[in-house]
Amino acid sequence: MAMKIPFSCVFASDEDFAYPASELNSHGPHVFGWRSKIDSNNGADKSPKEIVLKFHFPAKIYKIQVLAHQFLIPDRIDLFINYSSKSATPSSQTFEYIGFISLSPASENFQSRELQSISIPEKLATHLKLRMTSPHPNKLNPHNQLALLAVNVLGEEFRPNDLNHLKIKQNDEENIEIGLSSITDDLSYCMYVEESICDIVRQLEQLKQRAVEDERFEYARKLKLCMNCLRTVGERLGRYSLSKRQSVQKEDFNTARLRKEQMELYKKIVFEKLELEKLLERDGLLVENDICSETYAQKPQLPNAPTLVEVSKYLENLKSTEQSNEEMQAAKLTGHQSNFNEIPQSPQLRCKSNCDQVAKTSSSPRGSPNTGSLRRRNKSAPRNSNYDHDEREIPTLRHSHTNEFLRECHHQHTDDATRGRSKLNDREKRQASIPILVFGIDIVELFYSRQFQDREDALTQLRDILKNEEKPEFGYNKTTRGATILLHRAVRDAVFSVFSAAAETIRCLFCEFIPGKVSNSEVARCVDKLLPELLSKSGDPSPRVHNLAQHTILYIAACNEVKEQNLVAPSLSRPVTNGTHPRLALSRLQMLEQLILSQGINNEKQSGMTCRILSEVGIQGIQHSHENVRKVAERILIAVYKVNARLIRKQLPPDDEITRRNLLYRQLFTEFDKIDIQRKREMLNERKANTLEFTMPEYSSSETSGGESSSSRTLRNVEHKNVSLVENVKTLRINSNRVSSPTPFNQQRNRPQNHQILKSKSGQSIKDFERQETFKCTFCDYIAFSNHELDYHYYRQCPYLVKCEYCNDIIKINDLNSHLLSECEKTKDFVKCDVCRDAVLATELLEHKKESHCRILTSGIAKCPLCHENIYLPDDGGYERHISIGCPKQKRKVAK
Incomplete structure (x- = not known):
């Protein structure tokens, strides 16, 4: 009989942080499944996604089930298996292809999920690989994501003595119908029924098989009816479990607690109604199960589930x-x-029906205690040791x-x-002895309170103390130490509002209180206590938590006292390994990249920002399994390469054809080549400008007496000329009539001039060389030898400029949208898109919003006005990098 084969996900080529591949390890209503990350390139990334599952033991595989998402549906799923005695994940070449599953497009309501099953000949395997292709396009999947809600593998555990039998069955081509050992192993059952109910149903199935073998048919009939009812109950409890998980994610813990109590109460009511304890026969065979009872005379009617209001009232009554x-x-x-x-009976839940109460009083089990003045309505009935707490009568006092x-x-x-506040115990008082001395017992009790509002108030009071300009009573060092102890507790708080207030207080401590007042040793002690907690928070699954933690760490690193002692960078520049969680590795590398941009690369060994340390971090990062981590590591290596290219080349594999077959190294070496070409171009331009030393000519008095003539011209100021050429950097206007038919450069340079004798740096004289002035392009560092040549370069050649199609003005590419909205002659025809903020013709706005490039951009990302591709870090050279790589819509190319 086939059973569910447990497995663990050991590899995923792509995953969304909120929907990791580990969600596939378990089945139930509360799981969200795996989902690929958002495709920011609008479908450009069409590479297949792979997931590798490792079974907990070698197994003979009979059947594979896949439950698809309602609208994030892959077109096809290819299946591969592998048998390996090693614990490591096998290579892709060792997998055997066994078939594929085709999934249908989404339905009209986008609510139905497709369950596909594939039966295979008996195969021995330890790993299963799923390869998914591009998704079915639909309106609810604009980012081309893929998703799987669950994967189920059915088979039997492999034993070594079954090897010969396996070989015989593999040669047999007959298709044998797979029988399940339990209905709970089927994916359509376990995905919608609560896990504890699945366990009970599994036990009841085993009891039913045993009852059939023993010919206890009445008992088997009761078990069958009970299992049918439990499936309905399990589906309802599954919905409650999903609602509880959603409440926890929203941090609505009160509702989550009520959901938990609701589930427990409903299970208790149903189990009593179905007489589950009798059916399970935990203490041995019961003759009552072989006799027809009133409960199972027909299909039992299930009671209604209690509402959250009823659960809340029940808990209040229980507490009283x-x-x-x-x-x-x-x-x-x-x-x-x-x-x-004797007081009246304690309140009952309204969800219990009258038939439940009658059945409970008429058939009470044995062993009921008789304490105080408790009375039994049916004195002939046996006593029940498990008598329901709600049915007891509570005595009370009479006198006033x-x-x-x-x-x-x-x-x-x-x-x-x-x-919600309690007095501090001895251990807590010892831990908070310094804060109690500095701030007082009241504020410390608020930090230790069970109410999160009290903890928020405590952090607000602490910020007010730190912002006070007067010198503290116990000095700056001791106040910092006391605040650090309290903030160390607040940073670990699970409530986001408290953590947010703690992060704001930390920024106040390092940006306003510490500078120029606290000793270096106390600052180091403070950072050593708070930084590890913030680093752990930077790997939190919630985006708002890890983003806030990253910003707080960068605020700490910007403090002068912290920067001088190099307290943050060494912790961030530790090499990341494949064992480092992707979220934590990505956060550390992103913060390290920001430190490189803000503080630069340092030559001090203890700074943690030397070229050697950063290169080691980058090389370890590009070998990480997560794509986003590799991208940040590539940018770090490129930044270090601009400073020390020889060191990077030395630590990487040799730049040859074999190495460039690897896509990762090919992209990296391509970026290095562009940097080398740019560096060589700058060196050549420098040599052109500095090769010759001009000497001023001597003129006779007769030539100068007539006033200013052409022969009395002096060298013009290059900087002044550049400013005059580009008076407005945002919008560069050049008269199109002036350069409509520019003179060729060679004709310009051959115009008659006064030939002078010039000397080079080597002292050799150069004759018949006209004295020329050099003009440098403001945007791409191009060197021109005449004003007219520089104008021609701006109008025709500079890759960072573009000509407006509507007014023929020359505009910087990143300012094209603002030009069309405010400066162009056709400004009235343009409107700003409220989604992507682009300048769009008013007549084409509706069609524009339907385009894929009309999207909302996050902070730190811009969009090229020409090709609409994302530009990362636009204020830190993002546009220059985009143009140097090659904008497909820019006809002007960077000179190689």
Whole structure:
């Protein structure tokens, strides 16, 4: 009989942080499944996605099931298996292709999920690989994502003595129908039924098989009816479990607690209704199960589930009942005990039907205790040791003075619960001895409070203390130490609002309180205590948490006292390995890249920002399994290459054809080549400008007496000329009539001039060389030898400029949208798109919004006005990198 083969996901070529491939390891209503990351290139990335699953033991595979997403649907899934006795993940060449699964496009309502199953000849395997191609396009999948909700593998555990039998069955071509050992192993069952119910159904199936073998048919019939009812119950509990998980993600812990209690109460009611404890026969065979009962005379009617309001009322009544018991014990100790009156029965849940109560009172199990004045309606019935807590009658005190005493105790308990604060115990007082001395016991109790509002108030008070300009009573060093202890506790808080307030307080501490006031040793102690917690938060699955942690660390690194002691960079520049979690590795490399841009590369060994250390980090990063980590590591290597190219070349493999077959190294070496070409071009331009030393000519008095003539011209100021050429950097205007038919450069240079004798740096004279002035392009460092030549370069050649199609003005590429909206002659015809902020013709706005390049851009990302591709870090040379790589819509190319 086939059963579910447990597995773990060991490799995924692509995954979204919120939907990792590890979600495929378990089945249930609460799982969200795997999802690929968003394709930011609008479908440019069409590479297949691969997932490798490793079985917990070698198994003979009979069947594979796949549950697809409702609209993120791959077109095709190819299946490969591998048998390996090693624990490591096998290479892609060792997998055997066994078939594929084709999935249908999404339905009209985008709510149905497709379950596909493929039966295969009996195969021995330890790994399963799924390769998915491009998705089915639909309106709900604009980012070309792929998703799988669940993967199920059915088979049997392989034993060595079964090897010969396996070989015989592999040669047999007959298709044998696969029988399941349990219905709960099927994916259509376990994905929608709560896990605990699945376990119970699995036990009932085994009991049913045993009952059939023993010819206990009435017992088997009861088990079958019970399993059918439990499936309905399990599906409802599955929806509650999913709602509970969503409440936890929203940090609505009160609703999550009520959902949990609702599930427990509903299971308790249903189990009592179905007499589950009897059917399980935990203590041995029960003759009652072989006799027809009223409950299973027909299909049992399930009770309604309690609502959250009913659950809340039930918990309040339960709390008041426990409090009454405690008050009764206190009254006994104080001598105020009096006669007892029987009070009405404690409130019942409205969800319990009358038939449940009748069945419970008429058929009470054995062993019910008789304590106090508890009465049984049916005295002939046996006592029940598991009698429901809700059915008990609670005694209370009669006299008024006792009631007043209990009421005072109740009010005192209610005030303490509402306030949520408690006194610090001895251990907490020892931990917070310095904060108590510096800030007082009241604010420290707020930090240790169970109410998150109190903790937020405490952080607000601490910020006000740190912003106070007066010198603290206990000095700056001791105040910093006390604040560090409290912030170390607040940073680890699970509530986001508290963590956000703690991050704001940390920024206040390092940006306003510490500079120029606190000693270096105390600053180092503060960073050593807070930095590890912030680094762990930077790898949090929630984007708002890890982004806030990254910004807080960068604020700390920007503090002068921290920068001088190099306290942050060494922690970020530790090499990342494949064992480092992708989120944590990506956060560390992103922060390190920002430090390179803001602080630069340092030559001090202890700074953690030397070329050697950064190159080691980058080389380890480009070997990481996650794509985003590799991209950031490439940018770090390129930044170091601009400073020390020889060191990077030395640590990388040799630049030959074999190495360039690897896509990773081919892209990296291509970027290096572009940097080398640019560097050589700059060197050649420098040599052109500095090769010759001009000497001023001597003129006779007769030539100068006539006033200013052409022979009395002096060298013009190059900087002044560049400013005059580009008066407005944002919008460069050049009269089109002036350069409509420019003179060729060779004709310009051959015009008659006064020939002078010039000397080079070597001292050799150069005759018949006209004295020429050099003009440098403001944007691409092009060297021109005349004003007219520089104008021609701006108008025809400079790759960072473009001609406006509507007014023929020459504009910087990154300012084209603002030009069309405010400066162009056709400004009235353009409007700004409210989605992508581009300048669009008013008549084409609706069609523009349907285009794929009309998208919302996040901070730190711009869009090329010509080709609409993303440009990362536009303010830090992003446009220059984009043009140097080659914008497909820019006809002007960078000179090689």
